[in-house]
Amino acid sequence: MKNLTLLLTMLVLAFNTNAQTNIFEPSKTQFMIRGYGHTGFNYQNSEGDNESSFVGSAFSPIFLFKHSDRLMFEAELEFELEHNQLEVGLEYADVMYVLNKHMTVRAGKFLLPFGTFMERLHPSWINRFSTKPLGFGHGGITPASGIGVELRGAFDIGKSKLNYSVYGVNGPRLKDGTGGEPEEAGMLQFQNFEDNNLSKAIGGRLGILPFADSSTELGFSAYSSGKLGEKDSEYEDVGAFLYAIDFSFVKQIPELSGFIDIKAQYSKSNVENAHYVEIHDEDGGDGDGGDEGGHKIGEGEGVEYTFDNQSDAFYAQLSYRPTMATNNFLKNLEFVGRYSNFNTPEGSLWEEKSTQYAFGINYWLSWRSVVKLSFQTTDREGGHDGGFSKTEAISLHWAIGF
């Protein structure tokens, strides 16, 4: 009996050591935590009104989970301090599966390839400025992410390259002015967790890199949704069609001793016209809803109005890094300029015409850590408060990817 126990123990040990020899083989399942963060200081002067503040401390962890050579999961969380509160967002969370050489399917919440800025260039360690160009982000006209499915892939065609993406997502919602935001009637709200009707938005992007050195890319994107409004509401059938054209040129040019990087995107939004209701408070808007003097006050009287619901946004950015300079400090410097403009529909309550110039000097500490010093001036006509305003801002930001 004793002998048998001994034999068994030896066998178990033998198997154990066998198992241990496998330990150093790379696992097929790979997990990476990455992400980025930024922090900085902003100083702003708007029509004599000065503000300054340390800002940011934004932190975006990214989880990459590679299950096999074809299957992967990616997710990004976004932690940000806003209005004295910690805001948490789910930037994306999607599964990706490589179907074949030229096609991958993605499903979940993913960044939309509508143009290139939101999908490829907005992370703070990639973006050359601490701000987004006009027309992107809050109050912007371009969709950033969507919940749905996507097919994407790339081909080599001789010396040229082609990449494509087609997707179907829960479409945007039309803000119809009800629900406490009458001044935003006609805007599209892209952040949707659930669809408000049966119609989905479909879209895609086609990117062409005509030259063998991949220096130049031209992209065409479209995004269309047949129904934007709440099901069974009078806005249900209002549709929208958006398109974007993007351009990228990145090349090391020996004559200039460095890298030239040009990025540009034009985005256009067409929403079908609809009638919205503007509420005028009759007593100057005390808003107490009380019945003073025999007629309804506070509820106000609705006035119907409509407008041609078209918006567009454009930006172009040029940067130069003297990477071939002999001086080490100079090598890591980058000089960058950006022009952007943004036009929202005339006659809407969110009408605005804005133009912005931004200039910056960046210092690259590594390939994914950069200190950005920028100056930005924005002329804005209209907007929430109406009238004309000029805002100048200086910022010093530090972004790091890890």
Place this chain on the structure above:
Amino acid sequence: MKKITKIFMRLIMMAGIIVTVVACSSSKEIYTDITESKEVKFERSGAQLWGETCSRCHLVPSPAAYNDTDWSTIELHMRIRANISESDSNKIFEFLKSAN
């Protein structure tokens, strides 16, 4: 405006269908059949493709930035996110893994 939208969407859908068909039907043949001599003409080395491709969106990470295991995770992530063709991606990451 509505008409243009419709035509545009139809074109996109058609392009989508064509791409799907081509992608599914050509996945086996196109690249494997190319003969050595033909390939040499356009062939760009992994190192060259790394410099050109990986600088398009962000600065280029050096091969030493990650170990082989991490590179292979990044390989799949970038191939999909940056829509890089499989053949380019293979060459680039082979180079990165050999030079780290």
